[in-house]
Amino acid sequence: MKKLMILLILCVTTIALAQDGAAPSPDGTGVRINSRGGIAAPGAAATDGTGARRGRGGAGGAGGGVFGGGRRGQPQVYKYQGLALTPPMGWNTWNTFGTNINETLIKETATIIANKGLKDAGYVYVVLDDAWMARERDENGQLVADPVKFPSGMKALGDFLHSLGLKFGIYNDAGTRTCAGYPGGRGHEYEDARLYASWGVDYVKYDWCNTGSANAQETYRTFGLALLAAKRPMILSMCEWGTAKPWEWASPIAHLWRTTGDIQDRYSTNTRGRGGYGNGWKDILDRQTEQKLEQYAGPDHWNDPDMMEVGNRGLTFAESRAHFSFWCMLAAPLMMGNDLRIMTDDILKVLTDKDVIALDQDPLGKQGYRLIDEEGREVWVKELSNGNWAVCMLNDSPADVVMTLAWSDIPVLAGKTYKVRDLWSKKDLGTTKDNYSGSVVTHDVALFRLTPAE
Numbered sequence: 001m002k003k004l005m006i007l008l009i010l011c012v013t014t015i016a017l018a019q020d021g022a023a024p025s026p027d028g029t030g031v032r033i034n035s036r037g038g039i040a041a042p043g044a045a046a047t048d049g050t051g052a053r054r055g056r057g058g059a060g061g062a063g064g065g066v067f068g069g070g071r072r073g074q075p076q077v078y079k080y081q082g083l084a085l086t087p088p089m090g091w092n093t094w095n096t097f098g099t100n101i102n103e104t105l106i107k108e109t110a111t112i113i114a115n116k117g118l119k120d121a122g123y124v125y126v127v128l129d130d131a132w133m134a135r136e137r138d139e140n141g142q143l144v145a146d147p148v149k150f151p152s153g154m155k156a157l158g159d160f161l162h163s164l165g166l167k168f169g170i171y172n173d174a175g176t177r178t179c180a181g182y183p184g185g186r187g188h189e190y191e192d193a194r195l196y197a198s199w200g201v202d203y204v205k206y207d208w209c210n211t212g213s214a215n216a217q218e219t220y221r222t223f224g225l226a227l228l229a230a231k232r233p234m235i236l237s238m239c240e241w242g243t244a245k246p247w248e249w250a251s252p253i254a255h256l257w258r259t260t261g262d263i264q265d266r267y268s269t270n271t272r273g274r275g276g277y278g279n280g281w282k283d284i285l286d287r288q289t290e291q292k293l294e295q296y297a298g299p300d301h302w303n304d305p306d307m308m309e310v311g312n313r314g315l316t317f318a319e320s321r322a323h324f325s326f327w328c329m330l331a332a333p334l335m336m337g338n339d340l341r342i343m344t345d346d347i348l349k350v351l352t353d354k355d356v357i358a359l360d361q362d363p364l365g366k367q368g369y370r371l372i373d374e375e376g377r378e379v380w381v382k383e384l385s386n387g388n389w390a391v392c393m394l395n396d397s398p399a400d401v402v403m404t405l406a407w408s409d410i411p412v413l414a415g416k417t418y419k420v421r422d423l424w425s426k427k428d429l430g431t432t433k434d435n436y437s438g439s440v441v442t443h444d445v446a447l448f449r450l451t452p453a454e
Contacts, residue, residue, distance in 0.1 A: 076252060077252045078221050078224030078225055078228065078252055078253045079224050079227070079228070079236055079252065079253055079254060079255060080227070080228065080233040080234065080235075081300060082300060083233055083234075083235050083255055083300070084235055084255040084256065084299075084300050084301075084302065085299045085300055085363070085365075086299070086360075086361040086362075086363065086365070087256070087302050087331055087332055087333045087334060087360055087361065088125055088203065088235060088237075088255070088256065088302075088333045088334075088335070089121075089122040089123045089124065089125065089333070089334040089335070089357075089360075089361075090123050090124055090125025090126060090127055090167070090169065090203075090334075090335050090336070091109060091113060091118075091123060091125070091126055091127065091335065091336040091337070091340065092127040092129055092169070092205070092307045092335045092336070092337055093105075093106075093127065093128055093129045094129035094130065094307065094337065095263070095265070095307055095308075095309060095312065095337025095338070096312065096337060096338055096339045097339075098130075098131070098180075099130060099131035099180050100131075101128060101129070101131060101132060101149060102148075102149040102150065103149065103150045103151065103152060103157060106126065106128065106157060106161075107157075107160060108341060109126065109340050109341065110126050110160070110161055110164055110166055111164065112340045112341065112343075113126065113164075113166060113340065114164040114165060114166060116340075116348065117348070117352050118336075118340075118348075118351065118352060119164070119165060119166060120352075121351070121352040121354065121357060122334070122357060122361065123334070123336060123351075124165070124166050124167050125166070125167045125168075125169045125202065125203050125235075125335070126161050126166050126167070126168065126169060127169030127170070127171065127203060127205060127335065128169065128170050128171055129171045129205065130171055130173075130178050130179055130180040130182060130207070131146075131149075131178075131180050131182055132145060132146065132149065132150065132154075132170065132171065133145060133146060133182050133183060134146050134147065134182075134183075135181075135182060135183075136183060137183050137188075141188065141191065142191065142195060143172075143183060143188075143192060143195060154170070154199040154201075155198070155199045155200065158199045158200035158201065159200065162200060167202035167203060168199070168200055168201050168202050168203070169201070169202065169203035169204070169205065169235075169237075170196060170199075170201050170203070170204055170205070171204070171205045171206075171207065172184065172185045172192060172204065172205075172206060172207070173185060173186075173206065173207040173208070173209050173210065173211075174186065174206055174207065174208055174211050174214065174216075174219045174220065174223065174240075175207075175208065175209050175210030175211035175212070175214070176210050176211075176212075177209065177210040178207060178209060178210075179207055179209035179210075184209070184210060185206070185223065186210075186211070186214075189222050189223045189225075189226040190226045190229060190230075192226070193223070193226035193227045193229065193230040193234075194229075194230050196227075196230065196232075196234065197230035197231065197232035197234070200232075201232070201234055202233075202234055202235065203234060203235040203237065204227065204234050204235070204236055204237065205237040205239055206220065206223060206236065206237065206238055206239060207239040208239060208240045208241060208243070216240050216243070216244040216246065217244065217246075217249050217250075217253075220236075220238055220240070220246075220250065220253050220254060221253050223236070224236060224253045224254065235255045235256075236253065236254040236255055236256075237254065237255065237256050237257075237304065237333070238250055238253070238254040238256065238257040238258060238304075239257075239258045240257060240258060241258050241259075241260060241261050241262075241276075242257075242258060242259040242260050242261075242287075242291075246258075246259075247259065247291075247293055247296035247297075247303060248296070250301070251296070251301040254301075255300055255301065255302065256301070256302040256303070256304040256333050257302075257303065257304055258304045258305075258306060259273075259284075259287065259288065259291070259293060259303050259304060259305055260273045260274075260279055260283075260284050260287050260305060260306065261273075261274070261275050261276040261277060261278075261279055262276065262277045262278075262279065262306060263279055263280075263281060263284060263305075263306040263307065263308075263309055263337075264277070264278055264279060264280060264309065264314065265309040265312035265313060265314030265315050266280035266281070266309075266314050266315070267280050267281065267282050267315065267319045267443050268280040268281075268282040268283050269283060270283070271283045272286050272287060272290070273285075273286055273287025273288075273290070274287070279306075281305075281309060281315075281319075281323045281326070282396075282443075284305045284306060285305070285326055285330075287305075288303065288305060288330060288367075289369060289370040292369075293367065294366070294367040294368065294369040297330075297331055297365065297366075297367035298365040298366075298367075299363070299365040302331060302332065302333055303330065303331075303332065303367060304332060304333050305327065305330060305332050307335040307336070307337040308323065308324065308327055308334065308335060308336055308337050308338075309323060309337055309338070310323055310324045310336065310337075310338060310347060310350060310351060311336075311338035311343055311344070311347035311350075311351070312337065312338050316443065317346060317347075318441045318442065318443050318444035319443045319444075320347060320350060321350050321424065321444060321445070322394060322443055322444050322445045324350050324351065324356065325356060325392055325424075325445045325447045326368075326380070326392065326394075326445070327360065328356050328357065328359040328360035328390075329359060329360075329368035329380050329382050329390060329392050330367055330368055331360055331362070331365060331366065331367045331368070331382070332360065334357070334360055336351060353423070353424075355421075355423045355426075355449070356423050356424075356447065359382060359384065359390045359423075359449070362382075362384045362385055363385055364383060364384060364385040366382060366383040366384070367382070368380050368381060368382030368390065368392070369381065369382075371410060371412075372409065375397075376395065376396050376397035376401070377393065377394065377395065377396060377397075377403060378393070378394040378396055379391065379392070379393050379394075379405065379409075379410070380392045380393075380394070381410060381412055383412070384449075387451075387452045388449060388450060388451050388452070389412065389413065389418070389449075389450040390447070390448065390449055390450070391405075391410065391447075391448045391450060392445050392446070392447050392448075393405055393436075393440070393445060393446045393447075394443075394444075394445050395440040395441065395442055395443060395444055395445070396443070397442060398442055399442055400439060400440070400441045400442055401439070401440060401442075402437060402438065402439050402440075403436075403437070403438060403439075403440045403446065404435060404436060404437045405435060405436040405437075405446070406435045407420075407432035407435060407436070413432065413450070416432075416452065416453075417431050417432055417433060417452075417453040418431060418432045418450035418451060418452055418453055419431055419450070419451045419452075419453050420432060420436070420448055420449075420450055421448060421449045421450075421451070422446065422447070422448060423447045423448065423449055424445075424446075424447055429448075431453050432450065436448070
């Protein structure tokens with residue numbers, strides 16, 4: 001009988017420890033697993049935005065508060081909440097410069113962003129992509145900035161960006177090596193996150209090369225916890241390319257996630273968005289609607305159709321303008337990918353158009369979707385706040401044409417009357433009682449904002 005009692009006590013103790021014990025994190029500080037299934041970042045409190053904690057679930061405010069989930073049936077949160085209530089806007093090095101980046105380029109570009117109206121338009125994140133680091137970690141296993149490319153180091157660069165009122169973004173990879181062969185973050189998640197925090201990083205793009213058989217959800221969740229443990233609010237941009245359908249599971253982990261392979265400065269390469277590195281922006285656009293991705297996007301969790309090619313040499317001006325229009329219709333993160341030092345005034349005007357950017361940054365956070373798909377013509381709609389709608393009509397034909405649009409063909413307008421504003425021509429076109437007709441050049445758009453008529 002005594003042996004039976006001892007065994008019973010041991011079983012009860014084991015269950016209690018399993019329910020409310022401590023699981024060590026990779027850095028040894030411990031990530032506490034609470035009795036309701038939540039994971040608490042070390043030393044964290046939800047109300048001050050320093051990490052997740054055991055307790056009631058719920059969304060943090062704009063200050064970045066984080067809750068650990070806690071109650072059964074509620075999702076665990078692995079990110080700082082409230083950092084991306086509208087899609088992030090900024091500039092990334094990769095599309096134009098690839099691995100050929102350096103401190104001078106970043107500072108020149110940041111100065112242009114600050115002084116030419118781009119910052120005022122909302123572009124605040126300056127993101128260094130692959131190849132900013134040395135080829136190997138140092139003797140302590142730490143990442144090191146390439147001493148030739150970035151002689152002042154990352155902390156000094158971050159301080160410079162912050163002095164301009166901008167935010168600092170950096171890149172790494174979930175695998176053993178980055179896509180360009182530099183040291184990846186696999187097995188170094190916690191120490192890397194602490195290092196980024198010490199440099200003043202505000203945004204981390206995390207790629208998916210050289211990951212072997214790793215599980216994407218588990219891998220990104222680990223890095224999300226590492227960022228929480230670093231106790232500095234940082235946006236997590238997942239670059240998993242949509243392989244594991246991150247839109248179905250990444251919302252508690254990342255603020256944005258890639259939905260396709262890489263973009264090129266082409267209108268279309270006929271990949272339908274399935275090309276690894278060779279997708280035109282129209283191919284990527286097609287992929288968004290084929291996957292019905294609009295249902296997964298919203299404040300603080302965005303589908304990312306990749307960085308923009310607006311202004312790059314492979315696109316005509318009309319294609320650049322249409323590309324920008326659709327990324328705004330998609331509520332996509334707006335990351336410029338062109339060389340701002342040689343940007344034309346026309347492209348600058350497109351990128352800073354406040355009426356069009358307002359579609360992307362609308363606080364309702366709805367992603368637009370394709371309503372009409374005909375030979376040579378597409379019509380997309382996007383619900384906006386205050387009962388407004390955005391409508392975008394694409395000329396997908398190889399020639400300039402006169403295009404017409406009957407507002408009655410858009411069921412979501414429900415027969416109501418709206419005032420119509422042509423956003424690119426800056427003209428009021430009356431109301432939806434009169435159908436639209438106008439000339440649209442090949443691969444360009446007619447873009448409208450509809451406001452309820454009083």
